[in-house]
Amino acid sequence: xxxxxxxxxxxxxxxxxxxxxxxxxxxxxxxxxxxxxxxxxxxxxxxxxxxxxxxxxxxxxxxxxxxxxxxxxxxxxxxxxxxxxxxxxxxxxxxxxxxxxxxxxxxxxxxxxxxxxxxxxxxxxxxxxxxxxxxxxxxxxxxxxxxxxxxxxxxxxx
Amino acid sequence: xxxxxxxxxxxxxxxxxxxxxxxxxxxxxxxxxxxxxxxxxxxxxxxxxxxxxxxxxxxxxxxxxxxxxxxxxxxxxxxxxxxxxxxxxxxxxxxxxxxxxxxxxxxxxxxxxxxxxxxxxxxxxxxxxxxxxxxxxxxxxxxxxxxxxxxxxxxxxxxxxxxxxxxxxxxxxxxxxxxxxxxxxxxxxxxxxxxxxxxxxxxxxxxxxxxxxxxxxxxxxxxxxxxxxxxxxxxxxxxxxxxxxxxxxxxxxxxxxxxxxxx
Numbered sequence: 481x482x483x484x485x486x487x488x489x490x491x492x493x494x495x496x497x498x499x500x501x502x503x504x505x506x507x508x509x510x511x512x513x514x515x516x517x518x519x520x521x522x523x524x525x526x527x528x529x530x531x532x533x534x535x536x537x538x539x540x541x542x543x544x545x546x547x548x549x550x551x552x553x554x555x556x557x558x559x560x561x562x563x564x565x566x567x568x569x570x571x572x573x574x575x576x577x578x579x580x581x582x583x584x585x586x587x588x589x590x591x592x593x594x595x596x597x598x599x600x601x602x603x604x605x606x607x608x609x610x611x612x613x614x615x616x617x618x619x620x621x622x623x624x625x626x627x628x629x630x631x632x633x634x635x636x637x638x
Numbered sequence: 639x640x641x642x643x644x645x646x647x648x649x650x651x652x653x654x655x656x657x658x659x660x661x662x663x664x665x666x667x668x669x670x671x672x673x674x675x676x677x678x679x680x681x682x683x684x685x686x687x688x689x690x691x692x693x694x695x696x697x698x699x700x701x702x703x704x705x706x707x708x709x710x711x712x713x714x715x716x717x718x719x720x721x722x723x724x725x726x727x728x729x730x731x732x733x734x735x736x737x738x739x740x741x742x743x744x745x746x747x748x749x750x751x752x753x754x755x756x757x758x759x760x761x762x763x764x765x766x767x768x769x770x771x772x773x774x775x776x777x778x779x780x781x782x783x784x785x786x787x788x789x790x791x792x793x794x795x796x797x798x799x800x801x802x803x804x805x806x807x808x809x810x811x812x813x814x815x816x817x818x819x820x821x822x823x824x825x826x827x828x829x830x831x832x833x834x835x836x837x838x839x840x841x842x843x844x845x846x847x848x849x850x851x852x853x854x855x856x857x858x859x860x861x862x863x864x865x866x867x868x869x870x871x872x873x874x875x876x877x878x879x880x881x882x883x884x885x886x887x888x889x890x891x892x893x894x895x896x897x898x899x900x901x
Contacts, residue, residue, distance in 0.1 A: 527826035596880040598860025
């Protein structure tokens with residue numbers, strides 16, 4: 481009988497060990513466990529850390545010379561608390577440069593003219609500091625970076 | 639005697655269950671705090687309900703102005719001008735989780751079209767996931783985010799900025815025209831088989847033998863005509879290619895939402 485009791489207690493303890501973690505896991509599993517966050521994302525490209533999963537355009541400026549030839553975006557991931565810049569070309573035949581201007585600057589420049597709807601984007605920076613995105617196109621030369629024109633307004637995440 | 643012993647064992651077991659639960663919960667909390675040890679905001683108020691920030695101008699009794707097309711209601715919540723810039727706060731529904739934007743937008747004043755210069759997110763209430771909605775709100779240069787219980791409504795408010803408008807805009811008739819709500823794939827979403835096929839097939843039909851390539855590498859996304867293709871310099875092929883890529887890549891809800899304002 482005593483042996484049976486010991487078995488029962490052992491089973492209850494085993495269940496007790498597993499039960500709390502499964503309850504907590506289902507109820508309030510922190511999403512950030514699966515993503516980099518803030519400065520932990522700095523220097524990575526968004527797709528590398530799946531930060532593009534929930535990416536939003538939080539500020540954008542159209543590049544007009546004078547016709548609108550591209551869109552420069554400040555991108556934000558709430559999962560990763562990070563910003564980056566993306567410039568989408570609307571008309572074929574332009575070199576494109578884009579810069580995320582924040583606590584750290586990252587830039588990209590196309591080595592050749594791009595087709596319409598092709599886009600370039602920078603590495604990420606933490607959203608804890610003021611950041612903006614700048615972009616430029618050129619029909620003749622590779623764009624010098626960092627870019628300081630066609631900039632969005634400044635953003636910070638808190 | 640045996641009953642008493644049994645009662646004691648059950649009591650001890652219940653104590654162990656309770657203690658294990660408390661210890662486990664404590665470690666979970668410590669883990670969550672450590673994850674944010676680089677200065678991220680506290681998540682204590684994560685479930686606090688957001689209050690809407692719809693600013694309505696006192697200057698115009700007609701605001702907010704709403705127009706419904708394609709089953710979607712767009713609203714102008716406020717408008718204002720600063721020197722030669724006119725700004726409109728426009729609210730539009732989000733039909734799914736993608737990054738929808740107002741596109742093909744212009745301001746018409748005295749028959750002249752003024753292109754959209756810039757957009758700024760004011761507020762996003764994202765579609766619900768597992769009974770919760772993420773809210774992003776921009777105020778005084780700061781984006782704040784929080785999670786709220788499902789309200790059943792997902793929407794976005796953007797400030798649209800137009801430049802070089804007449805200084806006496808308040809005395810003129812003008813019209814805000816929004817022709818579409820569209821979304822471009824996120825960075826990792828370009829080279830999907832269905833997208834590639836939707837571009838390759840019509841191009842192949844018009845230019846037999848043409849090869850379309852999709853490139854998605856760090857820092858770059860896009861489609862192109864294969865560099866060894868005879869069509870890579872063909873103006874007609876390039877023109878059709880631009881049109882098809884634009885059509886396939888950008889999901890669109892075409893409508894005509896027009897908002898007229900009197901002087």
